Structures are given as structure tokens and as C-alpha cells.
Amino acid sequence: MAENQSAYDQVLAARATDKISIQRLIAGLTTDFFELHGDRQAGDDEAVITGVAMLAGQTVMTIGIQKGTSTMENQARHFGCATPAGYRKARRVMRLAEQLGYPVLALINTPGAYPGVDAEYAGQGRAIADCLLTGLQLKVPFISVIVGEGGSGGALALACGDQVWLFEHSTYSILSPEGYATILWKHANKAPQAAAKMRLTPAELLADGMVERIVPEVKTAADCNKLQQALSQAFQGLAAKPVTELVAERQARYRQF
Amino acid sequence: MPKRKFQAPTEQQLSVRRDQIPDELLTQCPVCQKTCYTQELTEWQVCPHCGYGFRLTAWTRVAQLTDDFQELDAELTIPERFADAAYRAKITQAKAATKLKESVLTGLAKLEDETVGLGVMDPYFMMGSLGSATGEKITRLFDRCTAQKLPVILLTASGGARMQEGMSALMQMAKVSAAVAKHRNAGLLYITVLTDPTTGGVTASFAMQGDIILSEPKALIGFAGRRVIEQTIQQTPPVDFQRAETLLKNGWIDQVVPRPVLKATLGRLLRLTSGGGDNG
Ligand SMILES: [Zn+2]
Numbered sequence: 001m002a003e004n005q006s007a008y009d010q011v012l013a014a015r016a017t018d019k020i021s022i023q024r025l026i027a028g029l030t031t032d033f034f035e036l037h038g039d040r041q042a043g044d045d046e047a048v049i050t051g052v053a054m055l056a057g058q059t060v061m062t063i064g065i066q067k068g069t070s071t072m073e074n075q076a077r078h079f080g081c082a083t084p085a086g087y088r089k090a091r092r093v094m095r096l097a098e099q100l101g102y103p104v105l106a107l108i109n110t111p112g113a114y115p116g117v118d119a120e121y122a123g124q125g126r127a128i129a130d131c132l133l134t135g136l137q138l139k140v141p142f143i144s145v146i147v148g149e150g151g152s153g154g155a156l157a158l159a160c161g162d163q164v165w166l167f168e169h170s171t172y173s174i175l176s177p178e179g180y181a182t183i184l185w186k187h188a189n190k191a192p193q194a195a196a197k198m199r200l201t202p203a204e205l206l207a208d209g210m211v212e213r214i215v216p217e218v219k220t221a222a223d224c225n226k227l228q229q230a231l232s233q234a235f236q237g238l239a240a241k242p243v244t245e246l247v248a249e250r251q252a253r254y255r256q257f
Numbered sequence: 258m259p260k261r262k263f264q265a266p267t268e269q270q271l272s273v274r275r276d277q278i279p280d281e282l283l284t285q286c287p288v289c290q291k292t293c294y295t296q297e298l299t300e301w302q303v304c305p306h307c308g309y310g311f312r313l314t315a316w317t318r319v320a321q322l323t324d325d326f327q328e329l330d331a332e333l334t335i336p337e338r339f340a341d342a343a344y345r346a347k348i349t350q351a352k353a354a355t356k357l358k359e360s361v362l363t364g365l366a367k368l369e370d371e372t373v374g375l376g377v378m379d380p381y382f383m384m385g386s387l388g389s390a391t392g393e394k395i396t397r398l399f400d401r402c403t404a405q406k407l408p409v410i411l412l413t414a415s416g417g418a419r420m421q422e423g424m425s426a427l428m429q430m431a432k433v434s435a436a437v438a439k440h441r442n443a444g445l446l447y448i449t450v451l452t453d454p455t456t457g458g459v460t461a462s463f464a465m466q467g468d469i470i471l472s473e474p475k476a477l478i479g480f481a482g483r484r485v486i487e488q489t490i491q492q493t494p495p496v497d498f499q500r501a502e503t504l505l506k507n508g509w510i511d512q513v514v515p516r517p518v519l520k521a522t523l524g525r526l527l528r529l530t531s532g533g534g535d536n537g
Contacts, residue, residue: 113461115481117494123509125460125480132434132462137442153418153430153461153480160431174420174427179485183420197341199423210424251435255396257389257428 008192010201011177013169014148020218022049022064022107025147028221029105029228030055030062036093042122045086047077047114050093055105056232061097063090063158064107067148080149081114087127087157091134094142103141103235106158111176113154128157135160136251141238143231145215146170162238162250163212166202172210173200209256284311288475288500301516309475310516312453314355315362315379318412322520323375325367330397333390334358335422344421351382359390360415363398365407369524373532374402374409380454384416387459391419392429395463399436408446408532410523413464417457430462437466446533448526450519451478451501451510468533469526470510472501473519478510 005013026033030053038044049064065082068074082090090106097104113124135142135158142161150159150172159172166172174180180198181190199205202214218224238246284295289307298304301321302311319326335348335358352358360382366375376398378385395411402409418426440447449467453476460480464470472478479499486494497503504510514522 113480115485116490117486117492117498120479120481120486120494120498121503121507123465123507125478126465126509128461128480129434129463129465132431133438133441133466136431136435137438152427153458156427156430157461160434172424174418174423180420205424208424210428251439254428254431254435257392257425257432 006192007195007198007201007204008177010169011171011191011195014167014171016148016169017069018219019067019109019148019169020220021069022066022109022147024221025107025218025224026051026053026062026064028218028224029231030060033062036096037089039085039088040092041085041088043083043085045083045089047080047082047110048086048089050089052102055235056228058232058235059100059102060235061093061100061102061104062107063093063104065110065155065158067109078114080110081112082110082154082157083114083116083119084122084124084127087113087124087131090158091127091131094131094134094138098139101140103143103239104138104161105231105235106142106144106161108144108146108150108155108158109148110151110154111149112151113157128153131157132160136254137247138250139243139247141235141246142250143234143238145227145231146172146211151176160254162246162253163234164210165213165215166205166211167215168202168217170202171195171200172205173198303516304475307475308515310453310473312380312414314381315377316356318377319362319364319366319375321516322523323366323368324370326364326375327366328362328364329401330363330394332358333394335388335390339422341421347383347421355379355382357382359394360385360388360419361391361394363394365401366410368410368520368527371524371527371532372407373527374398374407376409376411378412378414378452378459380414380452383419384454385414385459386416386419387426387429388419388422389425389429392426392432395429395433396436399433399440403436403440403443403445406443406445406532408448408527408530409440410448410450411463411467412450412452413455413459414452415455415457415459415464417459427458430458433463434466437463441468444533446527446530448523450514450523451476453477456480456482456499465509471512471514471519471522472504472510473516474501474513476501478504 033053035051067080144159177191177194178188181194286304288309451472
């Protein structure tokens with residue numbers, strides 16, 4: 001861990017443009033990824049990627065929130081900010097995982113839920129609220145990994161599972177340090193001071209019990225081996241529990257806050 | 258906010274009148290911008306022109322809605338570990354303004370002969386923001402009502418998760434959601450009444466998780482704030498894009514209920530449903 005780095009350095013590292021994309025990560029962690037599109041109500045949000053895949057010999061349902069790697073892709077994925085259709089797609093896939101008895105793996109890199117007029121009209125609040133209700137009651141193992149930015153309720157919607165892991169260069173926070181600085185000190189450029197106060201770095205989040213594990217940074221699909229093994233083991237451990245215990249322990253995880 | 262065209266002449270006329278009338282006798286509605294004599298708001302604090310309900314303290318709400326109220330967890334307050342001096346000063350101020358120790362008031366209420374778990378968020382307590390003790394009080398209310406087979410009514414008013422408490426505040430969204438899920442799984446009814454303003458993390462969790470969702474007229478209800486949308490997306494939202502009436506039209510809430518009939522409406526709903534479960 002880079003303990004000599006400032007909190008804001010961590011924020012910048014979490015946002016780095018060379019951060020592994022969620023598609024690459026899925027390609028590295030799983031085989032035979034079969035993408036599922038659409039929320040079956042109104043649309044398909046490209047910021048959220050969902051599908052079925054094999055992870056170390058086990059079928060898993062994968063849900064990712066993905067930033068773009070080019071301007072065009074960022075337009076399509078609106079910089080990794082999911083719309084209500086994205087959260088509804090995620091929820092649809094969570095329910096499908098439960099129906100078929102497969103664990104859920106969420107891979108998260110988002111500044112937050114999409115702030116827009118259409119998103120409001122389409123029920124952004126309800127879409128996230130529904131993800132929380134579904135995720136917290138899911139009868140299958142559910143692990144979330146924050147790969148870069150874990151921004152606010154938009155990240156929490158997919159980080160309400162049995163365990164939350166974080167990449168070494170990632171953050172998880174109630175709002176962006178720029179937003180925090182703007183509200184508190186009326187200056188977005190005080191973001192570094194805000195970051196230092198917000199306890200958003202992996203080491204702080206682990207110490208505060210917000211996450212279970214810090215994962216060494218994965219840069220390419222080829223270095224996914226260790227993470228794949230760790231996920232596979234964790235899923236097996238969770239799957240060994242009776243369903244009522246699994247769900248009760250998950251809810252107890254959030255009850256303590 | 259875009260300036261309204263009709264405002265300029267009216268404002269001039271009003272200013273002439275205002276010169277002759279002491280300030281406290283006049284109130285301007287923040288929604289329709291029209292001015293009225295303060296006494297025209299009546300005890301309900303409702304704009305006579307557009308029906309907007311002015312923000313009320315939680316204790317005023319309880320007085321308007323209930324025939325009997327037994328407060329729960331009155332002593333629960335912000336944990337000492339949040340020691341920031343500026344935050345502690347705000348808390349002290351909020352406590353004095355609201356006679357509460359956190360942004361929500363919870364209890365068991367009698368409402369037109371029906372017994373119900375009632376939670377009321379207070380917009381005068383740090384804008385009703387969701388702190389860890391707020392989430393704890395609401396969670397305990399749900400747990401108690403699940404055990405006692407009672408319905409829950411929650412009046413929401415919130416600027417969202419309280420940033421001074423960081424991730425602990427964000428986690429309350431999940432904590433309360435789990436308590437809502439258990440209450441729901443027990444077959445019990447949960448009614449939310451969205452009041453002005455209900456935004457951010459509260460909208461994105463328990464405000465929108467009601468089985469039946471009511472709202473007061475003209476209440477602002479949304480997830481993202483207007484300014485955030487304007488800055489991030491370079492879009493100027495329509496004036497009423499987050500008003501209760503717009504949410505009703507788009508299918509997100511069940512009814513917009515004027516404040517003077519809110520108690521009767523909730524009473525009727527509780528009688529009709531017996532609050533769910535097998536307590537009917
Ligand atoms: Zn008005």
C-alpha cells in the first residue's frame with residue numbers, strides 16, 4: 001500500500017485513464033462471457049454491462065458499471081454514470097441469478113448515478129432504491145469489487161452484497177471530494193483538503209469496516225489470476241452457508257453501521 | 258432558476274404594498290412566488306394560491322396528524338466520534354431549532370383510531386439529512402413494527418445523506434433498506450409521504466420503497482439536485498421537473514394529498530388495508 005500518498009493522490013489514481021476497463025477485467029476473470037442487454041421495461045444502458053460467464057469453473061452473473069476509454073465510448077456510457085435503465089438491468093440480472101442459483105459479481109467504477117432530467121423522469125431514485133432492496137435480500141452469494149471510483153448511492157446500489165472489495169487504487173465515498181469541497185467551502189478546488197477529511201482511501205475504508213478486502217491492482221487481463229482465485233474461494237465459502245444464514249449475515253453487515 | 262416573466266410588474270406593485278405592511282404579515286410562496294397575508298396560510302401553513310405546504314417541524318407534523326404519540330428512542334443522537342467542530346456547532350443549532358436530537362422523530366402513533374409506527378423527518382434539522390443516528394432510529398422503528406405487526410408511515414424531508422458523517426451516512430441507505438425488506442416480508446404495509454424537499458440518498462432508498470407513496474402538493478422530490486444537473490450535463494431542467502405533480506404524472510407516486518386532508522387520507526388507507534399482515 002502506498003501510505004505516503006495523499007488521499008487526493010488516491011482519488012487521482014482511482015480516476016486514472018489507464019485503469020483497467022470493466023470489459024477487460026471480465027475477460028480476464030471469466031471465460032465465455034455472454035452479454036445480456038436491456039432492462040425489459042424501457043431501454044438498455046451501456047454504462048452497465050451484465051452477463052453470464054464462467055469464473056474458475058463456476059457460472060456467475062456479472063454486473064459492471066463501466067466508464068468509457070474514448071470520447072465516443074464515454075458519450076455512450078456517459079462516463080460511467082448509470083441511468084435508471086442501467087440499475088433496472090442490474091436488478092433484472094440479480095433476480096435471474098437468484099432464480100438460477102448463481103452467485104453475483106459486481107465490478108464497479110462509477111463517479112455516481114447519472115444526474116440528468118431524463119434520469120429524474122425515469123425514476124433514478126426508485127431504480128437505486130429497488131437495487132438496494134433486491135441486493136440485500138438476494139438468496140445467492142453477492143460480492144462487489146470497486147475497481148476505481150465508488151461514487152455515492154450510484155455505487156452502493158451494486159455494493160450491497162455479502163462482501164465489498166476494493167482495488168488498491170480506488171476510492172469509495174459519499175460524494176466526490178469536489179462536491180464535498182463545493183458544499184462545505186464553496187470551492188471545488190479545495191478537493192484535496194476534502195479528500196483528506198473524507199476517509200475515502202482503501203486503508204481508511206478497511207479500518208472503518210466499510211470493506212472486507214483490498215485487492216492488489218490488476219492492470220491487464222493477464223494479471224487476473226490471483227483475483228480470480230480469491231473470488232472463487234470467497235464464493236465457495238459463501239455458497240456453503242444455508243441461504244437463511246447467508247441473507248441474515250448480509251443484512252447484519254449493514255445493520256452494524 | 259430562470260426568471261419568471263410575470264414577476265416584474267407584480268413585484269413592483271407588491272413592493273408598493275409592502276412598504277405599508279409590516280414584513281411579518283406577508284409571506285411569499287417559494288413555488289408560485291405569489292405573496293399572501295401570513296394568516297392566510299392558516300394553521301396548515303399552505304399557500305392559498307398554489308397549495309404548496311410550507312416546511313414544518315416534525316413536532317408540528319405529529320400534532321397535526323396524530324391523536325396520541327409515544328416517542329421512541331428520543332435520546333438517540335449523533336455519535337461523539339463525529340468530532341468536527343463546525344459539525345458539532347451545526348448540531349447544537351439544529352437541536353435548539355427542532356427540539357430533536359436527530360433529524361427524524363419516531364414513535365408509535367394513534368391516527369384516527371389506527372395504531373401505526375410513525376417516523377417524521379424534520380427539514381429544520383440540518384435539512385433533514387440522513388445521519389447514522391437518523392438511520393438507526395428509522396431502522397429501530399421498522400424492526401419494532403415488524404415484531405408488533407404494525408404498519409409504518411414515514412414522512413420524508415431530506416437533503417440526502419449527511420456528508421459530514423461520510424460513508425457511515427451512506428450506509429444508512431442500505432441499513433434502512435434491509436429493515437424495510439424484513440417489514441415487507443412480514444406482509445406489512447409501508448406508506449411514505451414525500452414532503453418538501455425529499456432528495457438524494459433518501460429518495461434513492463426508503464422514500465421510494467413505500468408500498469404506497471403519497472406526496473404533498475408542489476413538494477420537490479428528486480435524486481440529483483438541480484445545480485448538479487445544470488453543471489454536469491449543461492442542461493437547464495424545466496421548472497417543475499421534480500415537483501410532486503410531475504412524479505404523479507410519470508407514475509412514481511400514488512396520490513398528491515393536500516395537507517389539510519392528509520390525516521383523514523392516511524386514516525382511511527389504514528382502515529382499508531388494516532395495515533397489512535393479519536392484524537385486521
Ligand atoms: Zn404558492
